Amino acid sequence: MTTPEGGTTAAPGEVRADRPAPPRKDAAARPLRRGPADPVRTLMHHHQELCARAVDALEIAAGLEAHGVTDRTAARFRHRDVFSLAEELYARVPRAAADAAPAAAPYQEAAPARRSRTVCGALQLLPGAVCVAAVAALASVTGATPAVRTAVGASGLVLLALAVRLGVRSGPLRxxxxxxxxxxxxxxxxxxxxxxxxxxxxxxxxxxxxxxxxxxxxxxxxxxxxxxxxxxxxxxxxxxxxxxxxxxxxxxxxxxxxxxxxxxxxxxxxxxxxxxxxxxxxxxxxxxxxxxxxxxxxxxxxxxxxxxxxxxxxxxxxxxxxxxxxxxxxxxxxxxxxxxxxxxxxxxxxxxxxxxxxxxxxxxxxxxxxxxxxxxxxxxxxxxxxxxxxxxxxxxxxxxxxxxx
Known part of the structure; x- marks a missing residue:
């Protein structure tokens, strides 16, 4: 429609192309989202099994650090460090159902623990005892033939290797x-x-x-x-x-x-x-x-x-x-x-x-x-x-x- 001044007006119900459309009410009320509202949720899904089976937050922190998560990475999830991030994951992820064995009485657990430490100590002393025995055996066959001395020495080396293997397969060296x-x-x-x-x-x-x-x-x-x-x-x-x-x-x-x-x-x-x-x-x-x-x-x-x-x-x-x-x-x-x-x-x-x-x-x-x-x-x-x-x-x-x- 042409106006007396030479301009044009829009017909009823017509939207002019040179004028932007009015914003919708629900779009104006909704804030702009620059990232996920819950950034930790993605990490929860990615490490679901680790978080569900962890016994405490420290285990989750160790697992996250093993997968390359550092304090700088934790800052992107709005946490000051890996440990703080692990605490939130431990609190939010439900624990996996496990067939927990009934707790034994303290006096029932102490004896096996002591026996285990005693066995480990004996196994760690075994290489030294075997080495001393091998040295004594070699000294006793000094005047024997070279074949006998070689056989005694080889036997001592084999026994010593087995003793060392037993010693490192138990205890703190395992x-x-x-x-x-x-x-x-x-x-x-x-x-x-x-x-x-x-x-x-x-x-x-x-x-x-x-x-x-x-x-x-x-x-x-x-x-x-x-x-x-x-x-x-x-x-x-x-x-x-x-x-x-x-x-x-x-x-x-x-x-x-x-x-x-x-x-x-x-x-x-x-x-x-x-x-x-x-x-x-x-x-x-x-x-x-x-x-x-x-x-x-x-x-x-x-x-x-x-x-x-x-x-x-x-x-x-x-x-x-x-x-x-x-x-x-x-x-x-x-x-x-x-x-x-x-x-x-x-x-x-x-x-x-x-x-x-x-x-x-x-x-x-x-x-x-x-x-x-x-x-x-x-x-x-x-x-x-x-x-x-x-x-x-x-x-x-x-x-x-x-x-x-």
Whole structure:
């Protein structure tokens, strides 16, 4: 419709195209939504099984941290840290129905617990007892034929390996996250075998030998006995670290606070085990005879390496533990290989570093350097890996190693 001024007006019921349509009443009353009204609900559905089967909020926090949830991630869900987020999830998700066994009386539970601790202690002492028995058996057949001595020594090694396996499969040294890499046992066997026979073998190679099959291997008896008995302080230190770690986890209110409290614990437990191992080495040398000056240092480095590797494996990082043991074994094997390669024409300079180190310090300097370097690497990795909540819970959901940097 045309107006007298030349403009146009809209007919009744007609909406003009150059003028916006009036807003609807319900659209004006509804606020703009910039995100989900309940941001935690998505996380509840994603971790439904973890939250439903958790016994407390700490288990949920460990599971969330194992799946990569950090304090920064929790802030996106309107929580100050992972622990606060876990508390809300624990409060909102109903517990899964479980066939709970009737609680036993305290006096009925105390006796099995004491028996279990007694059995674990006996199994941890078993490697030391077997090692002493093997040394005594070898000493008793000194005048026998080489075949008899070889048979007695091989039998002692097999029994010692079985005793060690029994000792680490129970108590604080038992793995809680599967069995770990299958090659870990190979690296443990190599490093332990080198600690017993490596110095003799390296000395023979540097002298142009060994004259096989007439050469009789000479074992380092004192370090072997001390390392066999070191399973007892290793179990005690691992138990102390586990208990203290869980207490720190319960008292911490954030991942940064948890990390700051766990790092001194790891350093303290490492020094504690080193002190106990040094006492065992000095005692074994006083009873069985003193060897090379660098031999106790190499044995102490190997003991700390094995302890840190087992501690990492127990708390969910078996791959890192196997890598540390493999690096030490590789360095020891490289030293032996360089001495052999140096015998080839034109390649004698390759054996000069090993020969110079052995001449200056002794044959035990090679395992001392290899095990110390690997142990320091595992300690540095542990100061980062063992600071998460997932490393201090008995059975977190998911593999911690897959989610830690």
């Amino acid at each position: 793995l809680r996250h599967g069995t770990g890499p299958r090659t870990a046992g190979l690296w443990v066997g190599w490093t332990a075998g080198y600690a017993v026979y490596g110095d003799w073998l390296l000395g023979q190679l540097l002298a142009g030998g060994p004259d096989l099959p007439h050469a009789a291997p000479r074992a380092a008896v004192a370090p072997a006995v001390a390392l066999a008995f070191a399973l007892v302080p290793a179990a005690g230190c691992a138990h102390w670290f586990t208990v203290r770690g869980r207490r720190v986890l319960a008292a911490s209110r954030g991942l940064e606070e948890l990390a700051a409290r766990v790092r001194p614990l790891l350093l303290a437990v490492t020094l504690l085990f080193l002190a106990a191992l040094a006492a065992l080495l000095l005692g074994a040398e006083a009873v069985l005879g003193r060897g090379d000056v660098s031999t106790p240092v190499a044995a102490a480095a190997l003991g700390v390496l094995l302890f840190l590797a087992r501690l990492l494996a127990v708390h969910g990082f078996p791959e890192a533990a196997a890598a540390g043991l493999a690096s030490a074994a590789a360095l020891e094997a490289l030293a032996l290989a360089l001495v052999l390669i140096a015998r080839l024409p034109g390649l004698p300079p390759l054996g000069v570093p090993v020969e110079a180190l052995t001449t200056a310090v002794g044959p035990a300097a090679v395992p001392a350097v290899a095990c110390t370097a690997a142990a320091l690497g595992l300690l540095v990795h542990g100061l980062r890996a063992l600071t998460g909540a997932c490393a201090h819970w008995p059975a977190p959901s998911g593999r911690p190693e897959a989610h830690r940097p």
